[in-house]
Amino acid sequence: MIDRTLHRAERALDLLRLAQRAAWPVFDLLIRLWLAQTFWVSGVVKLHDWEQALFLARTEYPVSWLDPVTAAVLGAAVELIGPPLLALGLATRAAALPLLALSLITQYAYLALDQHLFQAVLLVWYVVLGAGPLSLDRRLARGLPGSALPFAQSGARLLAGLTRYAGPLAQLLVRYWIAGVFFRSGLTKITDFETTVLLFRSEYSVPLLPPELAAAASTAFELICPVLLVIGLGTRLAALPLIGMTLVIDATYLHHVDHLYWLMLLGLIVARGPGPLSLDRVIAGIVRSRFPRLAGMAPALPEDAPRVVVVGGGFGGLAAVRGLARTACRVTLIDRRNHHLFQPLLYQVATAGLSPADIATPIRSLLRDQPNARVLLGDVSGVDSSEQSVLLEDGRRVPYDQLVLATGARHGYFGREEWEPFAPGLKKVEDATEIRRRLLLAFEEAENATDPELRRAHLTFVIVGGGPTGVELAGAIAELARHGLAGEFRAIDPAEAQILLVQSGSRVLPTFPEPLSASAAASLESLGVRVMTGSRVETVDAQGVTVSGRRIPARTVFWAAGVMASPAAQWLGAPADSAGRVKVGPDLSVTGLPNVFAIGDTAASDGWDGQPVPGLAPAAKQGGIHVAAVIAARIAGRTAPAPFRYRHAGSLATIGRKAAVADFGRLRLTGAAAWWLWGAVHVLFLSGMRNRIGVALEWFWAYLTLRQGTRLITGPSTPPKTPEPARPRALETAS
Known part of the structure; x- marks a missing residue:
């Protein structure tokens, strides 16, 4: 209890x-x-x-x-x-x-x-x-003191000392000044209470409260709350009634700029607390020593602390690790790459809009402040569920008591894996830089070509798949061709490039409502993209594609048609669906293996009102949070949380500079409003302030100048002449 x-x-x-x-x-x-x-x-x-x-x-x-x-x-x-x-x-x-x-x-x-x-x-x-x-000061605080600038180190020490010794006095000054003003007001009211009641009846009446009760409450707050502010006891709670009173006076009696300043000062107390010179800080120290969990401190780990292993550093895996930050367990995160990737913006890297560093963050930096978390760089090759250990390709074994598989998915070719060398998919940074290489190289090859047919083939781009990735990729390529490369070539006009979006279904964005799909198709057409719905790709080779019996010469093909889960189900010998996703129970544990969980694109879960949970980043994060809660409850001996239920916040897809679609159920947006919302959401969900600021500035510059700044061709400077066999993938980072 x-x-x-x-x-x-x-x-x-x-x-x-x-x-x-x-x-x-x-x-x-x-x-x-x-x-x-x-x-x-x-x-x-x-x-x-x-x-x-x-x-x-x-x-x-x-x-x-x-x-x-x-x-x-x-x-x-x-x-x-x-x-x-x-x-x-x-x-x-x-x-x-x-x-x-x-x-x-x-x-x-x-x-x-x-x-x-x-x-x-x-x-x-x-x-x-x-x-x-x-603030820029906070961004520069780590590197500036150790720089070669004159007096940087001594200046940093001086400022740190000022904050340490004078900071508590400044916070005390703010509390005392506020308390004095409100306390004098309260004394005035109680001295002539009849006039106070009259003012509440005539000047600044409070809805739903009789004037006498409102006057008494106001007087009591102005006498009690300042005392609490002075001694620093329940300081944040004491400031809240004073904020409410200030808002009521400004709204009902006298609108004045001074009230805004009162709200600023009181807000500082609520946001920052009373400071060291307060009873709250003394009480917090006692609570910290007696109940470290309540103080937000990670508990001390015993030698035999439970071992939780998380495979995959994507959205789901990171959410699971962070959810266990205050649980008495040792967490090991294993990933084949050292970075967490924001996959929704991967197509921007592929189309030269962003650099990989803008959307990727080192995993170790994200978990720097979590003492119970360890990061291992390794390629998982299997799971020994009988011995409860994760197998790595280099022969290492990582034992676990609880295992979370967040291994994500990779692009699938519906059994035609031989198409992959000619039509790369988009799931990781290497895919994005390869697509960027092929995309930019196509224009260079067209500039060099003397045969009109060959030049046309180089300027024909085929995107297979009309889901969000395909739509966003097609729109970005069209923007690059029409604006980003304008005036840079002499033998060709990049705006004459043909962008074909091939979709086997009857409409693009099939998971969106039909009106939004139609709006997206119209936006693509306005950019010059040819939308080919009801069309199936039959062959893909180095010379082009065959779509529904029609041969299309195209030297550049990109795949956005399907995904395939990682081999997690094979590792466990567990039941899987047609896409290879592990079937899980209501708590996201694998059938027959209660201490093994699968989340994100790795799992086939019906936790969305009986529907399959979609392979989206929010779904992976929610799954990671839920699994962390389940594991934490098991370790603490508490009752397990309720079964997993995915809460769908909405769907977004962008098409071009001013076009996007947003589906929030009853609320649907298109055009510029949806585009701004899409941009804001994606910037906010990036990991790290540097990435958020960098991406926002990069987009703003590109929006104003119509120029992408990362048009770099890396790797071989000629397109592949012969197909290369696809390397088997043991693990992909979660989406």
């Missing part, structure tokens, strides 16, 4: 920590942007009417120790240079310090306004504590 209660408390605290980690960076950035625009606008106004700025410096707020012209120039420079640095979070403390001085001079030498004091308090915060996670 106690363990179950602790588990529930742990989950609740985990959710609160997750909300804090998600909200704090954004909140901090919004505060910086607000302060930056306030000062920036003032600087621009001064620059626009410089004579007026000089007049004010001489007569309204003269600085005794500075010449008026010098004072005006310095003030304008501070307001024009500091705000961009503050917004970017670059040299934040150095940028905030002159802005702080300017606020205090304006307050005490010119015009005393609460707004200036609010700005000063917020700027003190940034001078002492620096910018939050969404």
Whole structure:
């Protein structure tokens, strides 16, 4: 019973920590942007009417120790240079310090306004504590101190000392200042309670509450919450009623910019907590020593801790490993590659829109902060379920108590594997760079060709498969041909390239609603892509393809028609479906092997209202999270969670610069709105801030200039002349 209660408390605290980690960076950035625009606008106004700025410096707020012209120039420079640095979070403390001085001079030498004091308090915060996670300072913090820049190391030590010793005082200052203002307001209300009730009845009435009760609650909050803020007890909870009161007053009684500043300061307390000088920190230390799980700390691992092995570092495998971060077990993640790949954007690498590093992140860096997780680079060749060990090709054995197979899938050719050398699929980085090589080389070969028929064959691109990958690949190739390569060739016009999308079904994007499929087909046609539905590929060779009896000369063919699961079912000797996926039970465990789980593209699960779970990244992540919960419950001796149920958030596919389709059930989007949504979702789901910022900037540049920046031909500079036998694949990273 106690363990179950602790588990529930742990989950609740985990959710609160997750909300804090998600909200704090954004909140901090919004505060910086607000302060930056306030000062920036003032600087621009001064620059626009410089004579007026000089007049004010001489007569309204003269600085005794500075010449008026010098004072005006310095003030304008501070307001024009500091705000961009503050917004970017670059040299934040150095940028905030002159802005702080300017606020205090304006307050005490010119015009005393609460707004200036609010700005000063917020700027003190940034001078002492620096910018939050969404800042260039945080990005540079690891490498800058060890760089060759003068005073970099000593400066970093100085700033670290400032944060360490002055930071608690700054947080205490904010708490005391807020508490003092609200407490005085509460004393005023209780001294003349009848007037307070009258104000609540006439000026700022609260819906659903009688004026007397609203006045009493407001007075109580303004007397109790400040005391809690001062001593730092239940600090975040104490700040919430004050935020609610501020919002009510601003909405019902008096709308004023000061209320926005109150919300900023109270929000800082909620997002960052009270700081070290508080009872909350003392209590947290006691909880940390008595109940480390509640404090978010990984428990100490005993020598005989259960061994969990996860095979595959894709979405599902990583979700499973991270879900076990606070479980008393040793987790080993095995993958044949050292990186986690964001497969939904792999086609962008294939069409020269992004580089592989933009969508791939080293697995070790993702798990750097998880002490119970170990990463092994290796190629799995089998599983010995009787001995409970994973077999690697180099002869190593990795023992397990619980095994999670997240080995993903590779492209399948429906029994025609001899087509693979001529029609590569798209499942890993090597596939993407090979497709990019063939794609760019086709234009080069066309430029060199003197025979018109051969040139036409080089400029004909066939994509087999009309699912999301095929549609996105066809649209990206059309964009590259029409815009990205414009003006770069002399003998050919890349815009004359023929892009054929071959789909055996009656429509493209068959898993989407029919209207969205029709919209996608129309968008492709507008880009110059020829959509061939109801067509079957009969042969593929070095000279072209045969589609429904018709021969099409094409030197470049790409495969996006089907997938095949990894050999996991063969390793286990377990039942599998027609695509080779392991059949699993309601908890995603393999039939007959309760301590072996399969997730993502490896598993055939009916956890979607009786329907097969789709092979999508969200499905793999949800499966990994569920399996981690099952394993954690087993290790802790708790009741197992409910059977796995996949929750479908929606489907997205993009076609071109302004075209995409989005299906969220009742809500369906097409065109530019769906395109922006598609871009935002994919950027947010990338691993690592560097990748998110890099991809966003790369897309923005390409969108404005119509130029792709990674048009590199790597590998052989001539197309393959003879088919090469397909190398057997023992393991593919999960999707």
